[in-house]
Amino acid sequence: MSAAVIEVQGLSKHFRKDDEELIALRGVDLTVEQGSFLVLLGRSGCGKSTLLNLLAGLTPPTSGQITYGGKPMRGPNTQVGYLTQHDTLMPWRDVARNVQMPRELRGESKKERAAVAAELIKLVGLDGFERHYPRELSGGMRRRASLARMLCADPETLLLDEPFGALDAQLRTELQGELLRLWSGSGRTVVFVTHDIEEALILADRVVVLGPVGTILLDQPVDLPRPRDPDDIRVDPHFVELHRRLSAALKEGAR
Amino acid sequence: MSATTTPQVGAVARPAGPLRETSRRTWRQRHGRKTLIWGWRIGLLVVLLVVWQALSGPVLDPQFVSSPNGIATRLGDWVADGTLWSNTWITVQEIVLGFLVGALSGAALAYLIASVRVVWDILDPFLMALYAIPKVALAPLFIVWFGIGTDMKVLLAAVTVFFLVFLNTAAGVHEVDRALVDAVRLMNGTRRDIAFKVVLPASMTGLLTGLRVSIPYALIGAVIGELVASNRGLGYLISDSSAKFDTDGVFATLVVLSVIAAALNAIVNLLGKRANRWKPLDAEA
Numbered sequence: 375m376s377a378a379v380i381e382v383q384g385l386s387k388h389f390r391k392d393d394e395e396l397i398a399l400r401g402v403d404l405t406v407e408q409g410s411f412l413v414l415l416g417r418s419g420c421g422k423s424t425l426l427n428l429l430a431g432l433t434p435p436t437s438g439q440i441t442y443g444g445k446p447m448r449g450p451n452t453q454v455g456y457l458t459q460h461d462t463l464m465p466w467r468d469v470a471r472n473v474q475m476p477r478e479l480r481g482e483s484k485k486e487r488a489a490v491a492a493e494l495i496k497l498v499g500l501d502g503f504e505r506h507y508p509r510e511l512s513g514g515m516r517r518r519a520s521l522a523r524m525l526c527a528d529p530e531t532l533l534l535d536e537p538f539g540a541l542d543a544q545l546r547t548e549l550q551g552e553l554l555r556l557w558s559g560s561g562r563t564v565v566f567v568t569h570d571i572e573e574a575l576i577l578a579d580r581v582v583v584l585g586p587v588g589t590i591l592l593d594q595p596v597d598l599p600r601p602r603d604p605d606d607i608r609v610d611p612h613f614v615e616l617h618r619r620l621s622a623a624l625k626e627g628a629r
Numbered sequence: 630m631s632a633t634t635t636p637q638v639g640a641v642a643r644p645a646g647p648l649r650e651t652s653r654r655t656w657r658q659r660h661g662r663k664t665l666i667w668g669w670r671i672g673l674l675v676v677l678l679v680v681w682q683a684l685s686g687p688v689l690d691p692q693f694v695s696s697p698n699g700i701a702t703r704l705g706d707w708v709a710d711g712t713l714w715s716n717t718w719i720t721v722q723e724i725v726l727g728f729l730v731g732a733l734s735g736a737a738l739a740y741l742i743a744s745v746r747v748v749w750d751i752l753d754p755f756l757m758a759l760y761a762i763p764k765v766a767l768a769p770l771f772i773v774w775f776g777i778g779t780d781m782k783v784l785l786a787a788v789t790v791f792f793l794v795f796l797n798t799a800a801g802v803h804e805v806d807r808a809l810v811d812a813v814r815l816m817n818g819t820r821r822d823i824a825f826k827v828v829l830p831a832s833m834t835g836l837l838t839g840l841r842v843s844i845p846y847a848l849i850g851a852v853i854g855e856l857v858a859s860n861r862g863l864g865y866l867i868s869d870s871s872a873k874f875d876t877d878g879v880f881a882t883l884v885v886l887s888v889i890a891a892a893l894n895a896i897v898n899l900l901g902k903r904a905n906r907w908k909p910l911d912a913e914a
């Protein structure tokens with residue numbers, strides 16, 4: 375077992391609305407190992423996105439603490455790449471300039487960052503669309519551009535919030551494969567949020583099923599051999615067994 | 630600029646984006662609609678002028694409604710003796726100066742105040758109260774402060790422009806997508822990066838809206854200033870003509886004013902098109 379890169383202890387997050395406190399997360403404990411692919415599985419409204427926002431350091435926790443790489447986190451965590459549910463490409467920048475942005479902010483020279491960006495754009499299959507603005511692209515293409523931008527920052531940890539939720543099944547499978555290819559052997563850590571059990575099982579080393587207010591219902595290692603072919607694996611008895619178990623845990627949480 | 634893209638084998642299969650093809654359109658397809666619209670516009674104008682000319686005299690008293698012919702004659706006279714040019718130049722100067730002063734101060738202050746939520750919340754009611762004052766009501770005060778020279782007109786124009794640009798820009802700043810700011814924060818962006826690479830471009834739409842809607846008001850401010858007190862400018866020309874019961878002169882000045890307004894609008898539209906290239910085509914209409 376390798377070292378923990380993210381450690382979450384007694385994490386709670388409340389949102390205040392007038393005189394009411396909305397509790398999104400309560401007392402969450404979670405450890406993410408370096409280089410692992412962790413999937414957080416949960417129904418909508420269980421605080422998955424809030425948890426990712428906290429891991430990214432975009433909002434401070436109400437109580438509890440998060441350490442990243444052994445250090446307590448303060449402010450935005452710039453070691454992570456965060457792919458949110460909705461696109462955050464700058465609409466006034468074309469694809470190439472969007473992808474370059476992380477390196478532009480680091481002050482890298484134009485030539486250098488253009489070369490990296492061009493490579494990444496090719497990697498995600500967007501070559502030929504460098505000069506297009508986000509609104510001229512389809513949803514799937516925008517996802518690819520976002521993915522390329524995230525990778526351009528060369529983050530050591532990837533936080534992905536239902537990144538392929540809005541895509542058609544083919545494209546989703548394709549991008550899942552691409553993500554696995556980028557992850558395997560890179561030493562990067564991935565925290566992937568989804569509500570889709572199949573997606574969780576195809577991708578994960580470990581699935582954590584979250585219930586209301588972030589209660590951990592099940593912490594399930596996934597020992598299916600890689601590479602996992604999405605078509606064949608569905609009929610694998612072990613896959614079916616895991617699927618049943620995760621599904622049961624989700625149902626349990628609903629009660 | 631559309632070129633046929635041939636599918637390539639990249640790291641990932643090409644996304645199913647729209648297929649692009651060069652299309653050959655006839656002259657009619659390319660310019661047909663535009664020609665039609667302009668044809669009708671010109672036709673409508675001609676009809677209006679002919680009807681006006683025909684009715685003026687036999688049916689309506691030219692002393693009250695003037696006539697296209699009378700207006701043209703008056704314009705010709707004014708061009709000949711230099712009245713038109715000297716007065717138009719004065720008014721245009723007031724409009725442009727007033728617009729620049731108002732727009733620059735409005736935009737600058739909007740970025741300063743609207744970026745800090747607390748400051749905005751504190752100042753909001755005061756600003757709205759000032760905004761609600763009819764700017765014409767300020768004219769007497771401005772005369773006391775600045776005299777009846779061009780300064781007074783410039784400032785009257787600037788005040789109106791200021792509020793429109795300020796409020797629209799502030800709205801643009803407030804509507805900046807929080808997620809975009811967060812994205813830049815995660816890229817280790819500084820406050821400066823956020824200001825210049827997110828807030829500024831994102832609020833550009835608001836700023837441009839402010840500039841666009843305030844242009845006629847720069848003209849209104851300047852002309853009202855001239856109507857209240859002056860001895861030069863197009864506003865003076867209107868009040869002078871009407872005092873002499875010279876409707877031809879009043880209408881001639883109005884024609885000049887609408888030409889100036891149209892020209893100013895065209896300039897702002899050009900500006901808007903350039904800055905909003907990233908907007909989808911259908912949102913630009």
